[in-house]
Amino acid sequence: MTIRNFDKLMKPASVALIGASPKRDSVGGVLTRNLLHQFKGPVGLVNPRHADIFGRPVAASASALGFVPDLAVVATPAPTVPAIIAELGAIGCKAAVVIGNGFGSSAEGRALTQAMLDAARPHLLRILGPNCVGLMLPGLSLNASFAHLDPLRGPIAFLSQSGAIITSVLDWAKPRGIGFSCMVSMGEMADVDFGDMLDHLASDPETRAILLYVEAVTHARKFMSAARIAARSKPVIVIKAGRFAETAKAVASHTGSMAGADAVYDAAFRRAGMLRVFSLDELFAAAETLGSGRRIAGDRLAILTNGGGIGILATDELAAQNGKLAELSPGTQAMLEAVLPPSWSHGNPVDIIGDAPPERYAQAIGPLLTDPGSDVLLVLNCPTAVAPSVKSAARVIEAVKKAERPVLVSWIGEQDARDARQLFAAAHIPSYETPEQAVRGFMHLVRYRRNQDMLMQTPPSVPEQFATDLPTAQAAIASALEAGHNLIQGPEAQAILKAFAIPTVESIVAATGAEAADAQRRIGQPVALKIRSPDISHKSDVGGVSLNLESPSDVAVAVLAMRERVERLSPGARIEGFTVEPMIHRATAHELILGLTDDPTFGPVVLFGSGGTSVEVVADRAIALPPLNMALARELMARTRIFRLLQGYRDRPAADLDAIALTLVKLSQIAIDLPDVAELDINPLLADAKGVLAVDSRLRLKPAARPGSSRLAIRPYPxxxxxxxxxxxxxxxxxxxxxxxxxxxxxxxxxxxxxxxxxxxxxxxxxxxxxxxxxxxxxxxxxxxxxxxxxxxxxxxxxxxxxxxxxxxxxxxxxxxxxxxxxxxxxxxxxxxxxxxxxxxxxxxxxxxxxxxxxxxxxxxxxxxxxxxxxxxxxxxxxxxxxxxxxxxxxxxxxxxx
The missing domain is CATH 3.40.630.30 (Gcn5-related N-acetyltransferase (GNAT))
Known part of the structure; x- marks a missing residue:
C-alpha cells in the first residue's frame, strides 16, 4: 500500500480526536486546543469520561460521533489502539495519526503494532505513526499535533522521524519567517513511511521543496523509486542522523569493513538525485537556495564585494569546498574597468572598495550577469558609514530583477543587515548571514545539479558485449555451500569471476610443498605462494603470502616458513594447501579494490577505490548501488582520489578507464545474478593502459532468503x-x-x-x-x-x-x-x-x-x-x-x- 487514501490523511475535511482531554498540560489537552484553534472543518472529541471539554460536546466513542471523520488522531494508551483502529475502520474512517508510544521493538510492542495494522488492513485505513508528535497542515489551518506552536504557511514540506526535531525546527523556523506546506512527524512508520510521503509530495502543487530528517529507511526499493520521482520534480534535501554509528557486523572482506551504513545511505541519496546536508542550518539554507526554483548551467562562481576581507573569506571557503572561482572574460574586465574606480581588484572577487555607493553595485552587477565565464553571482556587503546597507540591498534587488542566472547575497552585520535581509526575502533572493554560508549555498546548487545530471545523463554504450556463464558460477557456489564452505578464494573464486568475463590470473592448487614446488617448475617464472584456508580471509595479515619465488627450492623453503607463521598467528585455522600463481609485472599498473557487500537496508552495494595491502589505512573508496551502467560506474570512480592518477600523469600513461568501468558493471551483474554472494573482494585489481587483471579475490557466501533481483534497492534490467x-x-x-x-x-x-x-x-x-x-x-x-x-x-x-x-x-x-x-x-x-x-x-x-x-x-x-x-x-x-x-x-x- 502506498498513497491510497492519502487525500484523507493530507487533505482532511473533518477530524476526530480520540483521547481528548481538559488537562491543558497533557498531550490530549494540547491536541484538543491545537485542533480547535483554527481548523474550520468539523472536529469531533472522543473521551468516555467527559461530557464536554472546553465547552465542546464529547462523544463516548468514535461510532457515537454522529459523522465519519476523514482523519482521526488517536492519543490513548498503546494497548487500546488496535480496538480503536478497528472501530474507526468500521465506521468508514480512512486515516489515523497514532500519537502514543508503547509500541517499539519489544515483543509486546511488536505484537501491538501488528494488531493495529491487522485492524486497519480490511478497511484500507492509513496510519501515521505510532510514537509521533502528529501532523501539521498550515494550508488547512490544521495542527493535529501536540507541538507548542502553529507553523507558518509556506512552500516547504518537512518530514522527520524525530518528534523532538519537529518541535525544535518549528521553534527555529517561525521567527525566521520560514513557512511549510506540511510538517509530518513520521514516528515509527508502521504504515505510512518516507516512500509514501514522497509519492504524495512529488505532485503536491503547494510544495516547492521537500526536507527529510532521516534516522532509518524502511522498504528501500519503495523509498528509492519514490525519491527518484520526487527529485525529478522538486528539490529533495535530506539530513541523516547517526552518521558515525558503529556496526557490530562481522565481515570477511575489506569491502564489508569499509562500506559503513552511513556511506551506503550517502550512495542511496546521491543515486536518487537528493541533496544531502549535515546540519539543520544547512538544511534550511539549502531549501532557500534550491526552493527558489533557479537552476545553474555550470559550477563557476563570480563574487562581488565592497570589502576585500570578506571576499577572501568567501574564496577560501570555495576552495575548501572544491568549488570553482570564475575566470572573468576580457570583455567583462573591460566593462568593469569602464565603470569602477581605478583601485578595484581587477579580478574575481570583484572588490568595488569600501566606499562603494549603491549605484556602484548596480554598475558592476550588469557585466557580471552576462559574463560567459561564470554561472552564479554572489554579492557581499559589509556595513560602512558611507553607504547604508539597506540602500545597497535595494539597488542590488533592482539590478538583478531580470537576471537569468542565480544570484546569492550575504549582508554582514546585525541591525542594517537584518533590514536588508528582509528586503531580499521579499524579493525571493537567497540571503545568508556570512560569506561562508553563502558559498555553501552555492555548493548546494552545484551538488544538486550534479545529482540531477546523473538522473538525466545518457550513458555510453558498453564498450564490449560480455557473455556470462551463469550456470558455471551457480554450480560453483552451490557446490561450496553444500560442502559447508562459506569462504571461496583462489581458483574457485577466479572461476566465478571468469564466468562474468573478468580477467584473472591463473592459479595452480597444491596440497603439499612438493606439489607447490612442481607448480613453480611448470610455470617457469617467478611465482607467488598463497595459503589456502577456509578460516583465513586476509592472507597477508597472517604471513600467508610469499612473493617473487624464483625456483622450486625457493617455494619449498617458503612453504615451511609459511606454515610456521600461519600456525603461530592463526592457531586452529585449517590449512588445505597452497595456491601458486605467476608473478605479474605491470610496472605502470595501479592497485585497485572492487567489491560487493550486502547492506541490511539497501541490499547489495558496490565499492571502488585504492587497493593493495594498505587499503583500509588509505581509505580511498566510494560506494554505489547496483545496477550500474558505464556512466554510473564512471561517476563512482570519479569520487575517489585515485581517479585522477588513473587518468595519467608525468610519464605514467592513463589506465584503461573503460575496462575498469566495465569491470564494475560486471560486478554489478554478479550482485544481481548470484544472490548467495554476501561479500566479494577483488584486491588488487591491476589497471593500466593494457586493461585490468584481478590478482586476488575472495567471496563470502550466505544462502539468500530472496532472489537476487528482489534484494536490490533499485529493480534491475529485467x-x-x-x-x-x-x-x-x-x-x-x-x-x-x-x-x-x-x-x-x-x-x-x-x-x-x-x-x-x-x-x-x-x-x-x-x-x-x-x-x-x-x-x-x-x-x-x-x-x-x-x-x-x-x-x-x-x-x-x-x-x-x-x-x-x-x-x-x-x-x-x-x-x-x-x-x-x-x-x-x-x-x-x-x-x-x-x-x-x-x-x-x-x-x-x-x-x-x-x-x-x-x-x-x-x-x-x-x-x-x-x-x-x-x-x-x-x-x-x-x-x-x-x-x-x-x-x-x-x-x-x-x-x-x-
Missing amino acids: RRLEEPFPMPDGGGTLLLRPILPEDEPQLAAAFARMSPESVRMRFFAPLKEVPPYLRARLTQIDYEREMALVLVGPGPAGQAEIFAVVRISADPDNDSAEFAIAVLDQLAGHGIGTRLMEKIIAYARGRGIRRIVGIVLNENLAMIDICRRLGFRTELESDRADALRVTLDLAAPGPAAS
Whole structure:
C-alpha cells in the first residue's frame, strides 16, 4: 500500500480526536486546543469520561460521533489502539495519526503494532505513526499535533522521524519567517513511511521543496523509486542522523569493513538525485537556495564585494569546498574597468572598495550577469558609514530583477543587515548571514545539479558485449555451500569471476610443498605462494603470502616458513594447501579494490577505490548501488582520489578507464545474478593502459532468503522480458526487450523518422524534436513503476535501431497504469501495434496492475480500433474534447513480477 487514501490523511475535511482531554498540560489537552484553534472543518472529541471539554460536546466513542471523520488522531494508551483502529475502520474512517508510544521493538510492542495494522488492513485505513508528535497542515489551518506552536504557511514540506526535531525546527523556523506546506512527524512508520510521503509530495502543487530528517529507511526499493520521482520534480534535501554509528557486523572482506551504513545511505541519496546536508542550518539554507526554483548551467562562481576581507573569506571557503572561482572574460574586465574606480581588484572577487555607493553595485552587477565565464553571482556587503546597507540591498534587488542566472547575497552585520535581509526575502533572493554560508549555498546548487545530471545523463554504450556463464558460477557456489564452505578464494573464486568475463590470473592448487614446488617448475617464472584456508580471509595479515619465488627450492623453503607463521598467528585455522600463481609485472599498473557487500537496508552495494595491502589505512573508496551502467560506474570512480592518477600523469600513461568501468558493471551483474554472494573482494585489481587483471579475490557466501533481483534497492534490467519478435510476411526477426538508458540516441533517431502526423498522434502536439530532458526521462525508467518495451534491430543498446515502443507507467498503488505506443510509419498496417499492446497487457497483468488506461485522439481511428478489439471500453475524455479515454479492466492478477 502506498498513497491510497492519502487525500484523507493530507487533505482532511473533518477530524476526530480520540483521547481528548481538559488537562491543558497533557498531550490530549494540547491536541484538543491545537485542533480547535483554527481548523474550520468539523472536529469531533472522543473521551468516555467527559461530557464536554472546553465547552465542546464529547462523544463516548468514535461510532457515537454522529459523522465519519476523514482523519482521526488517536492519543490513548498503546494497548487500546488496535480496538480503536478497528472501530474507526468500521465506521468508514480512512486515516489515523497514532500519537502514543508503547509500541517499539519489544515483543509486546511488536505484537501491538501488528494488531493495529491487522485492524486497519480490511478497511484500507492509513496510519501515521505510532510514537509521533502528529501532523501539521498550515494550508488547512490544521495542527493535529501536540507541538507548542502553529507553523507558518509556506512552500516547504518537512518530514522527520524525530518528534523532538519537529518541535525544535518549528521553534527555529517561525521567527525566521520560514513557512511549510506540511510538517509530518513520521514516528515509527508502521504504515505510512518516507516512500509514501514522497509519492504524495512529488505532485503536491503547494510544495516547492521537500526536507527529510532521516534516522532509518524502511522498504528501500519503495523509498528509492519514490525519491527518484520526487527529485525529478522538486528539490529533495535530506539530513541523516547517526552518521558515525558503529556496526557490530562481522565481515570477511575489506569491502564489508569499509562500506559503513552511513556511506551506503550517502550512495542511496546521491543515486536518487537528493541533496544531502549535515546540519539543520544547512538544511534550511539549502531549501532557500534550491526552493527558489533557479537552476545553474555550470559550477563557476563570480563574487562581488565592497570589502576585500570578506571576499577572501568567501574564496577560501570555495576552495575548501572544491568549488570553482570564475575566470572573468576580457570583455567583462573591460566593462568593469569602464565603470569602477581605478583601485578595484581587477579580478574575481570583484572588490568595488569600501566606499562603494549603491549605484556602484548596480554598475558592476550588469557585466557580471552576462559574463560567459561564470554561472552564479554572489554579492557581499559589509556595513560602512558611507553607504547604508539597506540602500545597497535595494539597488542590488533592482539590478538583478531580470537576471537569468542565480544570484546569492550575504549582508554582514546585525541591525542594517537584518533590514536588508528582509528586503531580499521579499524579493525571493537567497540571503545568508556570512560569506561562508553563502558559498555553501552555492555548493548546494552545484551538488544538486550534479545529482540531477546523473538522473538525466545518457550513458555510453558498453564498450564490449560480455557473455556470462551463469550456470558455471551457480554450480560453483552451490557446490561450496553444500560442502559447508562459506569462504571461496583462489581458483574457485577466479572461476566465478571468469564466468562474468573478468580477467584473472591463473592459479595452480597444491596440497603439499612438493606439489607447490612442481607448480613453480611448470610455470617457469617467478611465482607467488598463497595459503589456502577456509578460516583465513586476509592472507597477508597472517604471513600467508610469499612473493617473487624464483625456483622450486625457493617455494619449498617458503612453504615451511609459511606454515610456521600461519600456525603461530592463526592457531586452529585449517590449512588445505597452497595456491601458486605467476608473478605479474605491470610496472605502470595501479592497485585497485572492487567489491560487493550486502547492506541490511539497501541490499547489495558496490565499492571502488585504492587497493593493495594498505587499503583500509588509505581509505580511498566510494560506494554505489547496483545496477550500474558505464556512466554510473564512471561517476563512482570519479569520487575517489585515485581517479585522477588513473587518468595519467608525468610519464605514467592513463589506465584503461573503460575496462575498469566495465569491470564494475560486471560486478554489478554478479550482485544481481548470484544472490548467495554476501561479500566479494577483488584486491588488487591491476589497471593500466593494457586493461585490468584481478590478482586476488575472495567471496563470502550466505544462502539468500530472496532472489537476487528482489534484494536490490533499485529493480534491475529485467532480462527475462527479452524475446525474438518475428516480423510479418517473412520480414525477419527483431528483438523485443525493455528499454535501456543507452537507447536515448536511437530513440531520437526513431522520432526523426516519424511523420509529423504520427508525432502529433503520439504527443498530442506538433513537435520538431523530443527535447533531451524528455528523451532521458523516456529511456531512464524505473522498472519498479514503469515498463517500456522497444522493438529493435541487431546491435547493442545505443546502436540498435528502434522501430517501435510501447510503455506503461503505473501509479504508486499499482492500481492503474497509463499506456502509450509509437510504431514507425514503415511498420504500420501489419498488426505490430496490436501485438505490442498484447505484450504490455500481459506484463501489466503479471505485475498485478488492475487496469490500463490511455488517452487517444478521436481521429486516431487505427488505435481506437486496436483498443476496442482488445477489450478496452471507451468514453469521452473530460479534459479534452478531441480525445477519448480508453480503459481495460484486467482479470484477476497473476503472480507479481520479480
